[in-house]
Every structure is written in C-alpha cells, then in structure tokens.
Amino acid sequence: MIQETGLPFDNHYEPFAPSPEDTAVCFRGDAVLLAEQNGAIRFPTVGEAGGAERYLFTVGERRYFLCRAEAFGDYAFREIGLLRRSAPPARVFAGVTALHLYRWYRDHQFCGRCGARMRHSDAERAMVCGCGNTAYPAIAPAVIVGVTNGDRICLTKYNRGYAHWALVAGYTEIGETPEETVAREVREETGLRVKNIRYYRSQPWGLSGSLLLGYFCEVEGDDTIRVDHDELKEGRWFAREEIDFPDDRFSLTREMIARFRAEKAKKT
Numbered sequence: 516m517i518q519e520t521g522l523p524f525d526n527h528y529e530p531f532a533p534s535p536e537d538t539a540v541c542f543r544g545d546a547v548l549l550a551e552q553n554g555a556i557r558f559p560t561v562g563e564a565g566g567a568e569r570y571l572f573t574v575g576e577r578r579y580f581l582c583r584a585e586a587f588g589d590y591a592f593r594e595i596g597l598l599r600r601s602a603p604p605a606r607v608f609a610g611v612t613a614l615h616l617y618r619w620y621r622d623h624q625f626c627g628r629c630g631a632r633m634r635h636s637d638a639e640r641a642m643v644c645g646c647g648n649t650a651y652p653a654i655a656p657a658v659i660v661g662v663t664n665g666d667r668i669c670l671t672k673y674n675r676g677y678a679h680w681a682l683v684a685g686y687t688e689i690g691e692t693p694e695e696t697v698a699r700e701v702r703e704e705t706g707l708r709v710k711n712i713r714y715y716r717s718q719p720w721g722l723s724g725s726l727l728l729g730y731f732c733e734v735e736g737d738d739t740i741r742v743d744h745d746e747l748k749e750g751r752w753f754a755r756e757e758i759d760f761p762d763d764r765f766s767l768t769r770e771m772i773a774r775f776r777a778e779k780a781k782k783t
C-alpha cells in the first residue's frame with residue numbers, strides 16, 4: 516500500500532529551518548512540480564526551488580518542505596494522478612501526503628470563526644488566531660468495504676472519477692462509528708444488509724485527505740444488488756476466478772480485492 520515505502524516516516528512537527536539540500540514539494544492547483552523519466556519521479560531541492568515555506572515530514576533520511584516555485588529545467592507541473600503510476604514508493608507517498616498538508620494550509624489562511632488572518636503555531640502543526648481559534652490538520656475518516664457472499668464479492672463502479680471496479684466506500688458522518696458507516700454505505704449504495712463486520716487494515720490517503728479504514732463483512736438475507744444510480748454506474752457479485760486485475764501495491768481497495776481472490780473458497 517501507499518504508506519509501505521520500506522523507509523521510516525517521521526511526521527513529528529518542529530518549525531525546522533530548511534537546508535538547500537532538503538526536498539521541495541511545490542503545488543499549483545492539482546499539479547505538482549517534478550521531473551519524471553521512465554516512471555521514476557524526483558522533486559527539486561529547496562536550493563533549486565529558491566527557498567521553502569514550511570517543514571512537512573521526513574521519509575527515511577530525506578526532509579520534505581512545502582515550497583513555491585515556477586517550472587524550471589527538467590521540472591514541470593504535472594497532474595497529481597501521475598503519482599499513482601510512478602516510483603519510487605517513498606517519493607510517491609511523500610508527494611501524496613504533502614498534497615494533503617498543502618491543501619489544508621491553503622484552506623486555513625483565514626480564521627473560520629472570525630475571518631482574521633491566521634498564523635502558524637510555534638509549538639505544533641496548527642494554525643492559530645487571536646480570537647482563540649486553533650485549527651489542526653483535518654483528516655476525513657472513510658470506509659472501504661468488502662461485502663462477501665460465500666465465494667463472491669460485491670464490486671461497484673462509480674458514475675464519475677475512478678473508472679475501475681472497486682469496493683463499496685464512503686465517508687464517516689458525524690455521530691456514527693466506522694462500523695455504522697459500513698452498514699449504512701452498503702445499504703445506500705447497493706441495497707444490501709450486512710453482518711459480521713470485521714476490521715481489516717487502514718491506509719492514509721492524501722489524494723482525498725482521508726484515512727481509509729478497510730472492513731470485510733457478509734451479506735445478510737436477500738443478496739439482490741440494487742445500485743444507487745446517483746453514485747454508482749453498476750454493481751454486481753464477482754466470483755474469485757472472475758477477478759482478473761492485480762494488486763497494484765498502492766491502494767487498500769486493490770489489496771482487499773486481491774486478498775479475497777487469494778483466499779481458499781470457504782464452504783458456506
């Protein structure tokens with residue numbers, strides 16, 4: 516999965532001063548400044564970018580800073596989705612995670628309570644305002660759900676956005692537990708009722724500012740899928756042998772589908 520880079524990730528925050536050899540991540544809208552060759556990406560150094568605005572995190576020995584720069588030399592602003600198809604894993608994870616922080620900083624320049632300009636906290640990763648408001652980085656919990664039916668699993672396709680077969684997914688609403696989100700999203704998107712909801716694994720997902728929580732569960736009662744066409748284009752049961760797309764080693768969704776496919780058929 517995206518966070519499994521083989522290198523330690525250290526996001527302890529200090530207002531570090533940048534060095535020229537640190538790594539610079541620069542965004543413009545949904546584009547990121549990078550050089551790419553045969554699927555391998557690299558970011559400029561802080562020195563090349565002409566300075567840095569904010570320390571982000573460290574991956575392995577490499578410190579990443581949020582920067583502002585124009586395109587130069589081999590470095591061009593490329594659409595953020597390119598990261599999904601790129602290597603090495605540590606830089607891909609750093610780019611996606613930097614995007615999450617970049618969007619949060621961008622959207623918290625002004626206080627949501629009184630409208631005044633906010634400033635950076637010296638003590639922690641937070642934006643603070645003289646009115647007493649403190650804003651912390653926002654993470655949206657969401658669930659990914661593998662609904663199984665004996666030897667089959669429910670896969671769906673969205674109306675827009677991600678074009679491939681995927682698991683049922685949705686954001687946790689205020690006031691509910693993730694397990695309640697699982698039951699609600701499955702019911703809303705497919706009309707199915709589920710039982711035996713089990714937590715699987717989680718994944719930070721900076722592309723949507725989320726923390727994804729993976730669950731498996733089993734259909735209960737009527738297994739007729741009735742797709743909510745406001746959100747989904749289609750949905751149906753897939754037998755293990757019908758699943759012909761591989762684990763992309765990037766997304767929790769793909770890992771869960773691959774895990775289901777690899778399981779031995781259970782007698783039900």
Ligand SMILES: [Zn+2]
Nearest residue numbers: 626629644646
């Ligand atoms: Zn304020």
